[in-house]
Amino acid sequence: MDLIEHFVNGKKFSGDSKKTGKVFNPATGEQSAEVKLASSADLNKAVENSVNALESWSNKPPLQRARVMFKFKELIEKNFDELTKIIVSEHGKVYEDAKGSLTRGLEIVEYACGIPQMLKGEFTENVGTNVDSWSVRQPLGVCAGITPFNFPAMVPMWMFPMAIACGNTFILKPSEKDPSCSIRLAELFLEAGLPEGVFNVINGGKEAVDAIINNKNISAVSFVGSTPIAKYIYENCAKNEKRVQALGGAKNHCVVMPDCDLDQAVNGLMGAAYGSAGERCMAQSVVVAVGNIADSLVKKLAKKVEILKIGPGLDKKSEMGPLITKEHLDKVKNYVDIGVKEGAKLIVDGRKLNLQGFDKGFFMGGCLFDHVKKSMKIYKEEIFGPVLSVVRVKNFDEALKLVNDHEFGNGVSIFTRDGDTSRTFSNKAKIGMVGINIPIPVPVAFHSFGGWKRSLFGDQHMHGPEGVRFYTKLKTITSRWPSGLRSDPEFTMPTMK
Numbered sequence: 098m099d100l101i102e103h104f105v106n107g108k109k110f111s112g113d114s115k116k117t118g119k120v121f122n123p124a125t126g127e128q129s130a131e132v133k134l135a136s137s138a139d140l141n142k143a144v145e146n147s148v149n150a151l152e153s154w155s156n157k158p159p160l161q162r163a164r165v166m167f168k169f170k171e172l173i174e175k176n177f178d179e180l181t182k183i184i185v186s187e188h189g190k191v192y193e194d195a196k197g198s199l200t201r202g203l204e205i206v207e208y209a210c211g212i213p214q215m216l217k218g219e220f221t222e223n224v225g226t227n228v229d230s231w232s233v234r235q236p237l238g239v240c241a242g243i244t245p246f247n248f249p250a251m252v253p254m255w256m257f258p259m260a261i262a263c264g265n266t267f268i269l270k271p272s273e274k275d276p277s278c279s280i281r282l283a284e285l286f287l288e289a290g291l292p293e294g295v296f297n298v299i300n301g302g303k304e305a306v307d308a309i310i311n312n313k314n315i316s317a318v319s320f321v322g323s324t325p326i327a328k329y330i331y332e333n334c335a336k337n338e339k340r341v342q343a344l345g346g347a348k349n350h351c352v353v354m355p356d357c358d359l360d361q362a363v364n365g366l367m368g369a370a371y372g373s374a375g376e377r378c379m380a381q382s383v384v385v386a387v388g389n390i391a392d393s394l395v396k397k398l399a400k401k402v403e404i405l406k407i408g409p410g411l412d413k414k415s416e417m418g419p420l421i422t423k424e425h426l427d428k429v430k431n432y433v434d435i436g437v438k439e440g441a442k443l444i445v446d447g448r449k450l451n452l453q454g455f456d457k458g459f460f461m462g463g464c465l466f467d468h469v470k471k472s473m474k475i476y477k478e479e480i481f482g483p484v485l486s487v488v489r490v491k492n493f494d495e496a497l498k499l500v501n502d503h504e505f506g507n508g509v510s511i512f513t514r515d516g517d518t519s520r521t522f523s524n525k526a527k528i529g530m531v532g533i534n535i536p537i538p539v540p541v542a543f544h545s546f547g548g549w550k551r552s553l554f555g556d557q558h559m560h561g562p563e564g565v566r567f568y569t570k571l572k573t574i575t576s577r578w579p580s581g582l583r584s585d586p587e588f589t590m591p592t593m594k
Contacts, residue, residue: 099130101276103139103300104283106146107293112139118273118302123189123419124409126457132273135301140268140308143297147239147266148314150294155236155264159213162262166210168289169258173203176285180278184249185410187275189419189459190373192410195250198373202254204542205560209262215565216263225592228577234569236264237340238316241309243330244279245322246272246421247376247481253279255546256319257296259564265316266295270309274421276300310334317568319559320344321378323479324505324551331554342555342567344378344547346479347507351381351536352496352522355390357512358534363397365512365536370485371405371417371463375429379508379530379537382480383469384487385496391489395444395467398485402445402463409455419459420482426459429482433464436475436486441466447483471499479505493518501527506549508538529553 101120103110114136122129135143154162173180177199184195218233242256249271257267271279276298283298299305309315310333317340320330324345334341351369353362369381386394408415420426430448437443447462461483469476469486476486490496500509510532511522519533529548532538540546540561547558557567 098128101130101132101280101300103133103135103143104280104298105143105294106297107287110139110143112136112142114139118300120187120274120276121422121459122186123421123459124455126423126459129186130277132276132300134273135299135305135308137304137308137311140299140301140305141312143268143299144239144312144314146294147268147297150292151236151238151266154261154266154292154295157264159216159262159264162264163210163212165290166206166212166258166262169286169291170203170206170210172285172289173199173206173282176281180250180281182411183278183281184275185418187277188246188249188421189410190376191415191418192413194373195410198248198251201539201542202251205254206258208542208561209258212262212565215562216569224575225577227580228575230573230575232571232573234263234565235572237568237570238265239268239314240265240317240319240568241268241270241315243270243306243309243318243320243322244272246274247373247378249275249278250282252321253282255321255559255564259560260568261291261295263565263568265568267297268309268315269296269298270301270305271298273300273302306330310337310339313337316340318343319567321559327554328551340567342547342557342559343553344559345552345554346505347378347380347548347552348383348477348479348503348505349379349381349508349510350383350385350500350503352385352500352509352511353387353390353394354493354511354513354515354518355388356514357390358514359390359393359397361534362512363394363401365510365534366398366485367401369510369536371402371483374417374420375483376421376481377537379539380481381510381536382485383476384485385499386487386489387493387496388491391487395465395487398487399444399465402447402465402485405463407450407460407462408452409458417463417483420461421459423459425481426461429480429484430461432475432478432480432482433484436466436469436473436484439470439473439475441469441473441475441486471502477504493522497522497525501525504550505552507552508532508548510534510536510538529558
């Protein structure tokens with residue numbers, strides 16, 4: 098059995114903890130490896146190495162840091178197939194989906210290559226007579242990231258390239274369910290010329306998370322996961338005087354207007370709801386069918402859900418792979434059971450799926466509910482599986498109210514041909530990311546990712562310009578050189594004259 102260790106100070110690190118977790122191949126259901134789970138002492142050791150590496154790395158000119166980023170980008174491209182297959186083997190998503198998620202992570206590295214331009218400060222000459230003032234952005238120190246299983250490359254790459262390019266050192270705690278991709282990225286970063294100790298990877302569970310929260314040498318924490326954990330991390334990091342951005346849960350709605358291109362909407366929804374088996378924070382899990390479009394929409398969706406090609410991720414014919422673990426599969430199936438009991442109409446039932454040759458894999462078929470009510474648990478909670486719910490409303494105003502009343506505000510889309518409708522919707526939706534005839538409105542690297550309401554705890558979104566602001570602190574200098582003249586002391590608030 099393979100043993101996955103931590104990566105600290107440029108090499109594999111076993112640590113003192115004897116605890117291990119299990120890593121599975123979701124397609125076969127078989128355990129593929131054991132992973133070391135860090136103790137608080139193991140995490141603190143990694144932080145110690147990060148602190149030792151900080152002064153030298155933070156003092157390197159941004160241009161030199163950018164050159165390491167360029168080399169890292171080149172090595173990711175060179176090893177793209179290997180990294181993609183690692184994602185497939187531990188997460189289960191189909192190859193092209195894994196490849197796409199890695200590409201989105203690579204785009205953050207590309208953006209980080211431009212860090213010299215982004216760290217340029219502002220200068221004002223003569224804010225007062227012979228007084229100049231300028232602002233600069235400087236690194237925070239040691240930063241940490243806690244990331245989920247669903248994107249083992251992309252979500253960590255939302256964090257560590259930006260933090261490191263800004264001059265910080267970084268501790269990554271990836272999901273213990275699929276940790277190998279993060280370890281391989283750390284190896285490639287080292288090969289690219291990153292000094293030892295600048296980027297460390299620690300595997301673990303709650304003990305490692307609490308150690309990150311409580312370690313006084315960690316200045317900032319980035320998190321993506323469920324809302325209860327996001328809130329826990331946000332509150333406890335604040336108590337420990339850390340900067341924090343914590344992205345929580347989602348229940349992304351897709352409003353389908355009667356005037357839309359229905360085929361476009363259906364095709365968009367299929368990929369958004371069932372891609373990656375619905376294990377995406379940006380998955381569309383609720384369709385809001387407006388007016389008389391509902392019957393036609395449900396009919397077209399049902400036909401496509403019934404013929405979803407489900408199979409192992411490396412099978413080129415597969416459109417949807419397995420779920421991450423047996424426990425998560427059972428949890429999603431239980432949500433479907435609850436939906437039936439609550440009175441929603443189950444149009445397509447994927448619970449009984451059995452793939453020949455993969456009967457031990459964590460597979461289920463796509464599920465489609467109709468006549469879902471906002472009082473139902475399957476509407477309120479994030480299922481994180483291949484389950485799509487259709488809610489019927491009478492008009493646009495009712496649809497917008499439904500979207501805005503939900504506790505989550507991560508992403509939302511609308512399909513319509515009407516410009517006034519789309520503009521009103523994008524202006525009035527209380528949601529962080531909005532798509533117009535776009536099913537998954539994930540911002541590109543040079544914009545920033547984040548939700549509203551209980552989908553984000555903290556003031557700043559991930560990557561892009563917000564990432565630079567999050568991983569740096571602003572310093573403003575005001576300067577006057579003596580001219581030989583001496584003035585008397587002033588005891589009033591200084592003003593510029």
